[in-house]
Amino acid sequence: MTELPRISAGRRRKDRIMRGLLAAATGVALVPLVLVIYYLIYKGAGQWSGQFFTSDPNGNFLGYPGGIRSAILGTIEIVALATLISVPLGIAVALYLVEYGKKSLFANVVRYFVDVMTGVPSIVFGLFIYIVLVVAHVGGNFTAWKGSVAISLLMLPIVARSAEVVLNLVPGSLREAALALGAPRWRVVTRVVLPTAASGLVTGSLLAIARGAGETAPLLFTLGTANGLTFNLSQQMNTLPTQIFSDITSPRNAIVARAWGAALTLVVLVLILNLIARAAQRRSRLA
Amino acid sequence: MEAHTPVIGGDRPALERSPLARLPDRLLKWGLFGVSAAVLILIVYFFIRLIGQSTLAFNRFGLFGFAFHNRWIPSRLIFGAAAMLFGTAVTSAIALIIGVPIAVATALYLTQLCPRRLRGPLTILVDLLAAVPSVVYGLWGVFVLIPKLKPAEQWFANTFSFIPWVGGHVAGPSVFIAGLILAIMILPIVSAISREVISTVPAEHKEAALALGATRWEMIKIAVLPYSRPGITGGAMLGLGRALGETIAVVLVIGDDPAIPHSIFGQGYSLAAVIANEFGEGSNIPLYRSALLACGLVLFVLTLFVNGFARGYVLRGERKMFDGARHRLGGVDEPEIEPAMGA
């Protein structure tokens, strides 16, 4: 009977141990996620009520501290403005890099700086807006639109980078076919490239929006604070992240409880955006 | 013979486009160029302004004085940011030490060992860690992590008090907790980059290892990890960049004490946290404001270095591995000749 060389028990054991460790590490990595979601629901779901979503924080020292209506609407307003700024600009930069700049020195420099921007801490963006706009009293002191601009600075490189990846996925043969038919460059871009890349661009933008909606630091010294609901972007405004941030340090239990409810709301909002983004990604006609 | 261009309808050659028709093209091109240039200018402008705003503090305390003196007393307008630098450095170090091995382990598991059906869902879950806003991590850290870990931390501090930087009273908010939360926050980035790098290991190297009779783990050890090392290191550096700049979660759990703690379970501060915490008060006092902005500048420069280095190291590291070999051949770059095909 042919004898196979025995693999040493030590090797087999080491293999099993290491594989177990790697699997265990993955489990460990997921523990915080589970715990965060658990506590959000445990402590936050109880806060959700009609009153929670339809009343504003009222700053009272006693009694019901108010809901988060102004925070939710404020977040929506600010993020909407930030999106209006950063998404077209980000896609524009990406379009330039992919369609015109390509490997030129200028394009590479832009690419590098966009990369740099993705690594900048979000608070630094807040500082920037503070220095440039707030100190100079451009159009008021603390205003909501300045907060939007800070958030849009944060979103811009995210949109630009993902858009560049998506636009690069549009096959060159498609562009060539359109050009060969005599279409001018700008038509190729608007009628062929952009529509093909559309769902990928949407995905990238949604992920950037989800990121922007959750940011607190850029807002700290740009949009001030407010309790009341306002639709005026040139006033101070409340947002979910800033509301939560200020509620955490409150000595009142009722307000801390409100922070949990608001946090759950924010996470649900961000998760929905993420899920829509993934759904859009799956329907993409590209990779 | 003269070249003869066909003429249609008048005296314009048929193949020429009217200047008006070319306008949208040029508009598009130069418009996009302008946007891109504007982004560049914006960044440079910001850098210059930030430096400008910081000079007041730097002039008063000196560059090194500001960075390395551990005295932060706003009420007397004395600003030395050593404690903040320390806190930033230590929390980031803890984040790397805890976060990177786990992130790489999950990347290895998900790409090499995980049953196929689980791979998608588990990957999404790991990535979802990145979707949680930092203020939510802060909230959770303050009311869940700190109280729940305190007994364990105290036990650890008592049992291992002979190790320096461990031992003493555990207050609750601490440098360690901040580092732990940072580890959780950088995990998804490092894992995602590692996964991407690991999945580009060519199958032929993995096959070569398996064909030699390697176990799965041995195959990972000799074929996957060495190949992925530059990329994973780059990913870790990007995680570091993220950890350096994280503000909200840190300011909520680190204790906001401008001092260098005796142990990792003591309270501290970080560059980002001090800005977030004290900007409200400090913005009206020029020197105070300048000191805070100087912290911002230091932070900005730090992250620039780390991110730039990460990019350079990763790219260079890969190319060095394969190019170095080619140079030894004396630079002959002829393509392989195909052997003659059969009959």
Place this chain on the structure above:
Amino acid sequence: MIRPDTQSKEPTVVSPPDSTQQGSTAREEAPDVSALGAPKPQGDGHNVVLEGLSAYYGKMHVIKDVNLTFPAGEVTAIIGPSGSGKSTVIRCINRMHEEIPGAHAAGAVKLDDLDVYDPQVDITSVRRLIGMVFQKPNPFPTMSIFDNVAAGMRLTGIRGENVRERVHKALRAVGLWGEVKNRLDQPGIGLSGGQQQRLCIARTIAVEPEVILMDEPCSALDPIATLKVEELIDELKARYTIVIVTHNMQQAARVADTTVFMLDGEVIEHAPTTELFTTPKDERTERYVTGKFG
């Protein structure tokens, strides 16, 4: 977010053809298989027998009930058009086939009387006994020449002087020793294509297998390198059971004692090489070897 540039990952190491390789000595180094020690006595080698072997990629049935014997001390070539399943067959022998997700095999592959598909059998042991050389030379890119050859050995715990000795023997056996002995610590991928492939062969024989499987080992090499590898195969066959898959019929004619012709996952004909090429029994074999298709 910033990503490391993983685009240009594949190390397209273009190596100069061996004919222009600076490193080769003026006196052509022949493989010195005697460095491996005395050959085993006749009849001590291992036959490989495939019994009713079938292989699947998911539901796709790609190898259909194959019965073959590969005798010890001989070279058997498997030829056939692309898609005939020749590579799949040999990958079933050392159970590399099942590394592909969704792929599985049925039937028996016997090393003498031991079925490697027996559930009691440990796959890693099988692969130590049955070595494989791949189509594209694949030395480990992060390892030196020495470490490459030693890689398999070190897995089994061999250390120190033993390793050095066996690396030396393996490199001498494949005829690389003279060319690399002064640069053993340099990267394995710094060698030319043909040298890399011989390095991979050295790596394979360093673990002292009984069977060597070769999956189109010369198709990525230039003619000079190809000849060197074929010369090596000729020297090695006395000590191993060698199975070589090739799409180059002249190569089969040069190196193989027996040739198998496969088509669509089935063995069509199996005969001594000269017989298969000059007087094929099956009409399909005849059409293939005369170049009417393939």
